Amino acid sequence: MADSAQAQKLVYLVTGGCGFLGEHVVRMLLQQEPQLRELRIFDLHLGPWLEELKTGPVQVTAIQGDVTQAHEVAAAVAGAHVVIHTAGLVDVFGKTSPETIHEVNVQGTRNVIEACVQTGTRFLVYTSSMEVVGPNIKGQPFYSKALAEQLVLEANGRKVLGGLPLVTCALRPTGIYGEGHQIMRDFYHQGLRLGGRLFRAIPASVEHGRVYVGNVAWMHVLVARELEHRAALMGGQVYFCYDNSPYKSYEDFNMEFLGPCGLRLVGTRPLLPYWLLLFLAALNVLLQWLLRPLLLYAPLLNPYTLAMANTTFTVSTDKARRHFGYEPLFSWEESRTRTIRWVQAVEGSAQ
Numbered sequence: 001m002a003d004s005a006q007a008q009k010l011v012y013l014v015t016g017g018c019g020f021l022g023e024h025v026v027r028m029l030l031q032q033e034p035q036l037r038e039l040r041i042f043d044l045h046l047g048p049w050l051e052e053l054k055t056g057p058v059q060v061t062a063i064q065g066d067v068t069q070a071h072e073v074a075a076a077v078a079g080a081h082v083v084i085h086t087a088g089l090v091d092v093f094g095k096t097s098p099e100t101i102h103e104v105n106v107q108g109t110r111n112v113i114e115a116c117v118q119t120g121t122r123f124l125v126y127t128s129s130m131e132v133v134g135p136n137i138k139g140q141p142f143y144s145k146a147l148a149e150q151l152v153l154e155a156n157g158r159k160v161l162g163g164l165p166l167v168t169c170a171l172r173p174t175g176i177y178g179e180g181h182q183i184m185r186d187f188y189h190q191g192l193r194l195g196g197r198l199f200r201a202i203p204a205s206v207e208h209g210r211v212y213v214g215n216v217a218w219m220h221v222l223v224a225r226e227l228e229h230r231a232a233l234m235g236g237q238v239y240f241c242y243d244n245s246p247y248k249s250y251e252d253f254n255m256e257f258l259g260p261c262g263l264r265l266v267g268t269r270p271l272l273p274y275w276l277l278l279f280l281a282a283l284n285v286l287l288q289w290l291l292r293p294l295l296l297y298a299p300l301l302n303p304y305t306l307a308m309a310n311t312t313f314t315v316s317t318d319k320a321r322r323h324f325g326y327e328p329l330f331s332w333e334e335s336r337t338r339t340i341r342w343v344q345a346v347e348g349s350a351q
């Protein structure tokens, strides 16, 4: 009996499973997905925390690999029931060349799609970004995400090995926050260096939609589960990731977490005029270029981050609720508390 029950259980693959979002998806699957028999985690950089996951009832298989290498992807995909493809490069600080970003995001996604077709995996969930509908121009970090999303959606309905159709969909989070968010960590360290102060650079009126990483992970788990049963409705669809996090300026939102950790945002309006911020941002680009042979200089302020920080991001949709019953798993209060605890615990700033 156990064998037949075990036989009905499924193999999931998460690419980028050791990243900020990927780790939350992996942990959420282990907590919330009863159908799991094996969870494969495919990543260029495997985290040591994976070892702690191997003591549970689900077989956890860590695979060190590169999505730009088709054969490595095919070997990881073979036999998987569903692939959750989060591996990607989103570099808003100019650390990585546009060519590399394109290779990982576009060719890597193409490799995942082809691996599904060649090995017979029928369900593919892609982590896109709200940015794909932003003011993208060629060469911006998210242009390659838009191309990759298009590949995934166009692949919906392709026949996989065995003759059945591939079912794909894409999820579009906006700025994700929560435990493990590197930019939040950078802001905290910047504030500590400035004597517990951060200086306002963005008008408080510029509203930003942000979403808690646990709710983004939960949406991935739900979509991976429902994609088979609701293929006709969900196949080829995109879903924005949303929850009840409040709309605030990027800096004021960060202070929801950094304030309780002892930081203070100075100024009710930007301390420097926008033209001076533009000049400093351009200067940072020049410095990054001049210093590149010696070191990687990648400050928070550059023309792209300044433009993004001054762009209103809002999402008004309930499509995920209507299509597959999504409701945020974590309230705003829980999301805020978890994030504060992370900053306090990881950064040793417990009060």
Ligand SMILES: NC(=O)C1=CN([C@@H]2O[C@H](COP(=O)(O)OP(=O)(O)OC[C@H]3O[C@@H](n4cnc5c(N)ncnc54)[C@H](O)[C@@H]3O)[C@@H](O)[C@H]2O)C=CC1
Pocket (backbone or CB within 6 Å): 015, 016, 017, 018, 019, 020, 021, 022, 042, 043, 044, 045, 065, 066, 067, 068, 086, 087, 088, 089, 090, 104, 108, 127, 128, 129, 130, 145, 172, 173, 174, 175, 176, 177
């Ligand atoms: N962080 C955010 O605010 C948002 C992220 N996203 C998307 O979510 C996904 C995950 O983002 P994050 O967790 O923030 O990034 P991350 O950089 O923390 O995680 C990405 C993971 O992919 C892996 N990876 C990178 N290149 C690889 C390759 N060639 N082969 C195999 N693995 C590779 C990395 O090692 C890393 O573990 C990305 O696709 C990103 O575009 C979308 C919207 C917002």
Ligand SMILES: CC(C)[C@@H](O)CC[C@@H](C)[C@H]1CC[C@H]2[C@@H]3[C@H](O)CC4=CC(=O)CC[C@]4(C)[C@H]3CC[C@]12C
Pocket (backbone or CB within 6 Å): 090, 092, 129, 130, 131, 173, 174, 175, 176, 183, 201, 202, 208, 250, 251, 300, 301, 302, 304, 305, 306, 308, 309, 313
């Ligand atoms: C120095 C200041 C200008 C400072 O405030 C810069 C902050 C900057 C790092 C962030 C400001 C806006 C952020 C982006 C925004 O939340 C939209 C996004 C959506 C995504 O899907 C991915 C992340 C991001 C591009 C996000 C990245 C960080 C900012 C640019």
